Amino acid sequence: MKSNRNKIELIIVAIAAVILIVLLPALNAAGVVSNFTMSVWGKYLCYAILAISVDLLWGYTGLLSLGQSLFFALGGYMMGMHLMRMIGDLGQYKKPIPDFLVFLGWEQLPAFWVPFSSLVFSMLMVIALPAIVATGFGYLAFRSRIKGVYFSILTQALTYGAALMFFRNDMLLGGNNGFTDFKFLLGADVRAAGTQRGLFIATAIVLIAVYGFCRWLTTTKFGLVQRAVRDSETRVLFSGYAAANYKLFVFVICAIIAGVAGALYVPQVGIINPSEMQTDKSLEIIVWVAVGGRGTLLGPVVGAVVINALKSWATRAYPDLWLLMLGGLFILVVLFMPKGIVGLPAQIRGLLKRKQTPSALATDTAAATP
Amino acid sequence: MSRKQFIISAEGVNKSFDGFQAIRELTFYMDVGELRTVIGPNGAGKTTFLDLITGRTKPDEGKIDFMDAHDLTRMSEYEIYRLGIGRKFQTPTVYTDHTVHENLVLSLEGSRGVFRSLFSRLNSTERDRIEDILKTINLSAHSQRKAGALAHGQKQWLEIGMLLAQNARLLLVDEPAAGMTDEETAKTGDLLLSLAGDKHSILVIEHDMTFVRQISQGRKVTVLHQGHVLCEGPVDEVQNDERVLEVYLGRKARAA
Numbered sequence: 001m002k003s004n005r006n007k008i009e010l011i012i013v014a015i016a017a018v019i020l021i022v023l024l025p026a027l028n029a030a031g032v033v034s035n036f037t038m039s040v041w042g043k044y045l046c047y048a049i050l051a052i053s054v055d056l057l058w059g060y061t062g063l064l065s066l067g068q069s070l071f072f073a074l075g076g077y078m079m080g081m082h083l084m085r086m087i088g089d090l091g092q093y094k095k096p097i098p099d100f101l102v103f104l105g106w107e108q109l110p111a112f113w114v115p116f117s118s119l120v121f122s123m124l125m126v127i128a129l130p131a132i133v134a135t136g137f138g139y140l141a142f143r144s145r146i147k148g149v150y151f152s153i154l155t156q157a158l159t160y161g162a163a164l165m166f167f168r169n170d171m172l173l174g175g176n177n178g179f180t181d182f183k184f185l186l187g188a189d190v191r192a193a194g195t196q197r198g199l200f201i202a203t204a205i206v207l208i209a210v211y212g213f214c215r216w217l218t219t220t221k222f223g224l225v226q227r228a229v230r231d232s233e234t235r236v237l238f239s240g241y242a243a244a245n246y247k248l249f250v251f252v253i254c255a256i257i258a259g260v261a262g263a264l265y266v267p268q269v270g271i272i273n274p275s276e277m278q279t280d281k282s283l284e285i286i287v288w289v290a291v292g293g294r295g296t297l298l299g300p301v302v303g304a305v306v307i308n309a310l311k312s313w314a315t316r317a318y319p320d321l322w323l324l325m326l327g328g329l330f331i332l333v334v335l336f337m338p339k340g341i342v343g344l345p346a347q348i349r350g351l352l353k354r355k356q357t358p359s360a361l362a363t364d365t366a367a368a369t370p
Numbered sequence: 371m372s373r374k375q376f377i378i379s380a381e382g383v384n385k386s387f388d389g390f391q392a393i394r395e396l397t398f399y400m401d402v403g404e405l406r407t408v409i410g411p412n413g414a415g416k417t418t419f420l421d422l423i424t425g426r427t428k429p430d431e432g433k434i435d436f437m438d439a440h441d442l443t444r445m446s447e448y449e450i451y452r453l454g455i456g457r458k459f460q461t462p463t464v465y466t467d468h469t470v471h472e473n474l475v476l477s478l479e480g481s482r483g484v485f486r487s488l489f490s491r492l493n494s495t496e497r498d499r500i501e502d503i504l505k506t507i508n509l510s511a512h513s514q515r516k517a518g519a520l521a522h523g524q525k526q527w528l529e530i531g532m533l534l535a536q537n538a539r540l541l542l543v544d545e546p547a548a549g550m551t552d553e554e555t556a557k558t559g560d561l562l563l564s565l566a567g568d569k570h571s572i573l574v575i576e577h578d579m580t581f582v583r584q585i586s587q588g589r590k591v592t593v594l595h596q597g598h599v600l601c602e603g604p605v606d607e608v609q610n611d612e613r614v615l616e617v618y619l620g621r622k623a624r625a626a
Contacts (some may be wrong), residue, residue, distance in 0.1 A: 040545055070608050131398075159460075209450070217488075220487065220488050220490075221475065221487040221490050222484065222487040222488045223470065224472055224475060224476055225476065225487055227465075227467065227468065228476055229467065230463060231465055231466060231467050232463065232466075233469075234426075235463050235464075235465065237446070237447035237448045237451070238424065238447055238448075238451060238456075238457055238459075238463075239448075239450050239451065239476055239483045239532070239536075240448050240451035241448055241482050242446075242448050242482070243448075245483075245484045246484055246487075249484045343597075
């Protein structure tokens, strides 16, 4: 039964991979699918990658981190710095440094900006910066055995603190305006349909790869320990595992995944600013995961796409009601759909079974409570 | 005269919680290969003593050594486990959302490192080992069931199986017979008796006196009372000790 479900999931993922990596880009090139649709879906896919990282922490390890939007934004900023360098002297001020630096009175590029002219360096930083921040924070938090809601609050505080820092102009990262008006990536116009199509394909490939990696991770002994930490951390220590090391490893991996998602997001939406690392963003990801199905790998992807599609529609049709709808949906899911959207078929099957054979239910509960 | 090695030696141990003295000047020695039973009324500090050995809590004073070499009071839970000290908790503590088989995989002796866990796969010896343990604990038919769905007694057995998988040098077993049928209890006793020897030392905490009689068989039994050792000796001797009678039966003993 379980392997059967895995097979179905594998087929779904394979079909999705073909549609996203081959079919949609081909239809877009042929003019059947609009550039607008592609850009919207490109954004959804970035969110889906981010949602998987949250679920790997929350659903599989029991770490409700409200810091994933920070790592997403850090990755985005690293990519944004490269894109800002690629503007060259085509900015408003026609100077070889980014406009906001000219505005702040800088004549020359600050030293830490220099290496971001290289795409390779910037891509390394997309991975390195979230990893370093996550290692430092995670080491301290897990060594001090900070758990549960305290961990959530601490990650939220970290994110909030970082946002305040990035809002400051003297960080030399664009202050509250952040980075925008990107022009070139790899020598091509970043806003051209072809470039956007390439970014879309890259995002789809990363999404499938991240999914595959997480799928593999859950089948290893690491995956067993990870879920054991979620269910009974104290017991894990009495099985000889240094739970803190396992948590740190997951935390860093998820920070990297979020960073990569952010780096893919920024050239597609054309802007990055500190509002990306605010608390409500982190909370929104939690809702995606809960609605889609926590503790599954397909769930966060489904949740991210469904909620964001709903958001795109609702913020146009009923802009005032969107937050109420989001909150209401979250409550409904928590109360009536504990396994989220992907758990719905099993839930319905279970309900039908109980309706058909009420006596079976009685024996079920009897067996469960000996 | 060559001194026998102690698997556990505790000296002058004190531990209090919010002013309640759970362990008071406790001194306790146990030989390598011994099967020792610890009895005592509720609140005597039996479980706290296990918590102190396994690093769950730290003593206020005193030292607890393992094999005369490792000071357990300075080590964390998982470091103590890696010395070869395994514990079965009073209420069965298994990974409820994992299958029975997975519970044993998690407990199997071997590397506990993060990176090794990514690439480690069970080899055929380890697979056979798990099959053997499943047979021993009577759960072969349930190996793919979630541990949370097992009956209480089966969970107790699974946890004992996890100790077997760990191949611990010192097994700390807290009330193994609780919630078991008489037949299961007797079988648990036989299993513990068969394990005791040079490779495993066993410390059992128990209330059920029939069970204590079965496994002690003239071996030393320790009576704990208010956090320190009241007396030690074979079970018959201990049961007739006046102090023990008083502690267990209170005024009735005095009246008689």
